Each structure stands twice: as structure tokens, then as C-alpha cells.
Amino acid sequence: MDKFVEFLKNNTAVVAVAAGIVLFIAMNGITSCVAKGNGGDADSPAIEQKSEQASQKKKTSDSKTELTERQRSAIKDYNQATKQTVEQIEKSKWAASDGSGSLTIKDGVITETYGDADGSAKKTKKKVQTFAITAVDSLTADQTGALSWEVFSVVDAEGNDHIMTLTRVDPAALTGEGNDTYFELKCDMFHNENGYSNNRSAESAKINGIDDKNFKQAIDGRTKEFKRSVTEYLLANHSTTTELTWDGTVIENFAESTRTLTFSIENATNAAEDSLPSILVIYHTDTHEFEEVDVQ
Incomplete structure (x- = not known):
């Protein structure tokens, strides 16, 4: 700052x-902006006035x-x-x-x-x-x-x-x-x-694929930990993210005890013809920790 x-x-x-x-x-x-309003009819019967108010409220909402x-x-x-x-x-x-x-x-x-x-x-x-x-x-x-x-x-x-x-x-x-x-x-x-x-759009970014049973299995059901880790990474590196989409693949490395998932990123600056940037989310099966890396 x-x-x-x-x-x-x-x-x-x-x-x-x-x-x-x-x-x-x-x-x-x-x-300057000028606000205008209409008053109600105080002389109308209670039932009619209530009906008129409801009708007026709907018209106001539509307008x-x-x-x-x-x-x-x-x-x-x-x-x-x-x-x-x-x-x-x-x-x-x-x-x-x-x-x-x-x-x-x-x-x-x-x-x-x-x-x-x-x-x-x-x-x-x-x-x-x-x-x-x-x-x-x-x-x-x-x-x-x-x-x-x-x-x-x-x-x-x-x-x-x-x-x-x-x-x-x-x-x-x-x-x-x-x-x-x-x-x-x-x-x-x-x-x-x-x-x-x-x-700070990333705080409420939509994550597509997170409810998939294969996704949950890949991260041992640690959805809350996944969200917290990914959100922190996005706020630090891709703060305007509005949507993440899992590509449906999981790469498991038994030697490294990791499972890697790929997500495409959509934000307000992506033009329709742009190829979407991506990040890798690496889940460490031995420590149950998440690591995020940008796809270069």
C-alpha cells in the first residue's frame, strides 16, 4: 500500500x-440524480389499499x-x-x-x-x-x-x-x-x-468438479482443506478468479506420494478467445497437504 x-x-x-x-x-x-416517488391513497379502504400496494410494489419491482x-x-x-x-x-x-x-x-x-x-x-x-x-x-x-x-x-x-x-x-x-x-x-x-x-473474487470462486466422487477420492475426502489451500493461493496469485474447473484427470506418483490435479482458471480479464490459464494442485498423500503451482 x-x-x-x-x-x-x-x-x-x-x-x-x-x-x-x-x-x-x-x-x-x-x-444530478433526482429521485421521484408516488404517495399512496390514504382514503382508500384497507383491503383495497393493501391490494393496490401489492400491485404497486410489483410494478415498482418490475420497473x-x-x-x-x-x-x-x-x-x-x-x-x-x-x-x-x-x-x-x-x-x-x-x-x-x-x-x-x-x-x-x-x-x-x-x-x-x-x-x-x-x-x-x-x-x-x-x-x-x-x-x-x-x-x-x-x-x-x-x-x-x-x-x-x-x-x-x-x-x-x-x-x-x-x-x-x-x-x-x-x-x-x-x-x-x-x-x-x-x-x-x-x-x-x-x-x-x-x-x-x-x-478478492477468488474468495467466492465457483469450483467445478469438486463434488465428483473421483475428485473426493483423489484427495481422501479433504474438501475443506483443499478449498482453504486453493483460495489462499488464488488470493496471492490470481485474486480475480471467478471460476475453477477440474479437467477430470488425476496423475499419481507413487514414488513421490503425490496426486496431481489440473484446474483451468476463469476471471474477469479472460477474453472469450483467450486460452484459459491453469494451475496444478498437488496433494501429498503422506502429509495430507496441498501445494499449488502455475502451469507455465
């Missing part, structure tokens, strides 16, 4: 980036996920680069850095889940809204490629414009230590004003 702060202090290009964002906002005429004509038109006009960026955003598992919530984006629908205190009770709330990208600008901090930005002008369901910023961070270029390139996403539409990051 100290290296990261020092990096920002020593790179005046970041100031230029900030100025570019301000100019981008001015050119696209960004306005939160229904794109407007302007949004549909904007999405229809996405070029290939914008489509790829949206795909990366949708494939990511977004979480607040302080653990206060999570975010998913799919088909133009933003869903935020976060905790909210009601007196002594804590509740889980959701904020659902729609958006579409109307303009894109790419900004690069410096020649190292450690930091770069994509700035979007987006439109909400009310027709108001907002700025959404996707920050690309390359830890290897920044500190010399290897790990996945990860992203940070911020927008004034979000409930969490500090935005979200996908750099």
Missing part, C-alpha cells in the same frame, strides 16, 4: 487524468429492472470495445473493500446488496437500478501501464446522466510482485460512494 501511495505522489500524470475526467463530465453535461427506450437504444449502439468492457464488468464479482456490500451488473441492471441498521437490528437491503453507457473515454496514467482508466457517461432510468469510472490496476507493473490485473468500479449512482473492487 505504501508503494501505491508513493506511486501516486510521484506521478503527476494522475493530476492530468483527474483534469481529463472533469473535462469529460463538462462535455457530456452531467446532471427497476426494465430498461428505458433510451437505454435500449444506447446498448444497441455499443461498439465491440464497449461490449468487451461490459462483459468484463458483468463477469466480475464486485465487493466493497471494507466488506460493507457487494454489487452485480447484468444486462444493464445494477444490483447492490448492503447491510443497514434499524435500531439494534441489522437488515440486508438491495438497491436495483438500470443504466446504459452513452459515451466512453480512455485515460492512461503513465507509460508503465500500472494504472489506467476508462470513464463512461451513463444514463439512468430517469434520463439523468452520471459518470462511471473503471480503474485498471496492474500490481506487477506497480510493485514488481505478480498477481492478476484487477479493477475498481465507481459511480455516483452507487449506494457505496467508495465503489467496488474485484480483487
Whole structure:
């Protein structure tokens, strides 16, 4: 973190980036978000009012996920680069850095889940809204490629414009230590004003094949230990992993007392045409320990 702060202090290009964002906002005429609501009819009979409220609640829920004509038109006009960026955003598992919530984006629908205190009770709330990208600008901090930005002008369901910023961070270029390139996403539409990051996606990565009886037999049923070891490795080396898939093979080395399993890795930065990176998980049958190695 100290290296990261020092990096920002020593790179005046970041100031230029900030100025570019301000100019981008001015050119696209960004306005403030205005929330509107409808009151209920206090004079209606209790039964009718309850029925109307239920109907209104359903309509409100549907309207939160229904794109407007302007949004549909904007999405229809996405070029290939914008489509790829949206795909990366949708494939990511977004979480607040302080653990206060999570975010998913799919088909133009933003869903935020976060905790909210009601007196002594804590509740889980959701904020659902729609958006579409109307303009894109790419900004690069410096020649190292450690930091770069994509700035979007987006439109909400009310027709108001907002700025959404996707920050690309390359830890290897920044500190010399290897790990996945990860992203940070911020927008004034979000409930969490500090935005979200996908750099801990591996904590909840889906593991395909883990329920296979042959897999369980290969690791002597030590599924919990396997998950813990693999998750630690992924967070240190492939932190944006969203999915692991076992290829179904087990290589046993009796002399070394090991069984080796191969897993392909999928994350938000994998393009559709890319070959997926892989890791080997080596189970030591004598010590019951796991070891992970990247496939070169």
C-alpha cells in the first residue's frame, strides 16, 4: 500500500487524468440524480389499499429492472470495445473493500446488496437500478501501464446522466510482485460512494468438479482443506478468479506420494478467445497437504 501511495505522489500524470475526467463530465453535461416517488391513497379502504400496494410494489419491482427506450437504444449502439468492457464488468464479482456490500451488473441492471441498521437490528437491503453507457473515454496514467482508466457517461432510468469510472490496476507493473490485473468500479449512482473492487473474487470462486466422487477420492475426502489451500493461493496469485474447473484427470506418483490435479482458471480479464490459464494442485498423500503451482 505504501508503494501505491508513493506511486501516486510521484506521478503527476494522475493530476492530468483527474483534469481529463472533469473535462469529460463538462462535455457530456452531467446532471444530478433526482429521485421521484408516488404517495399512496390514504382514503382508500384497507383491503383495497393493501391490494393496490401489492400491485404497486410489483410494478415498482418490475420497473427497476426494465430498461428505458433510451437505454435500449444506447446498448444497441455499443461498439465491440464497449461490449468487451461490459462483459468484463458483468463477469466480475464486485465487493466493497471494507466488506460493507457487494454489487452485480447484468444486462444493464445494477444490483447492490448492503447491510443497514434499524435500531439494534441489522437488515440486508438491495438497491436495483438500470443504466446504459452513452459515451466512453480512455485515460492512461503513465507509460508503465500500472494504472489506467476508462470513464463512461451513463444514463439512468430517469434520463439523468452520471459518470462511471473503471480503474485498471496492474500490481506487477506497480510493485514488481505478480498477481492478476484487477479493477475498481465507481459511480455516483452507487449506494457505496467508495465503489467496488474485484480483487478478492477468488474468495467466492465457483469450483467445478469438486463434488465428483473421483475428485473426493483423489484427495481422501479433504474438501475443506483443499478449498482453504486453493483460495489462499488464488488470493496471492490470481485474486480475480471467478471460476475453477477440474479437467477430470488425476496423475499419481507413487514414488513421490503425490496426486496431481489440473484446474483451468476463469476471471474477469479472460477474453472469450483467450486460452484459459491453469494451475496444478498437488496433494501429498503422506502429509495430507496441498501445494499449488502455475502451469507455465
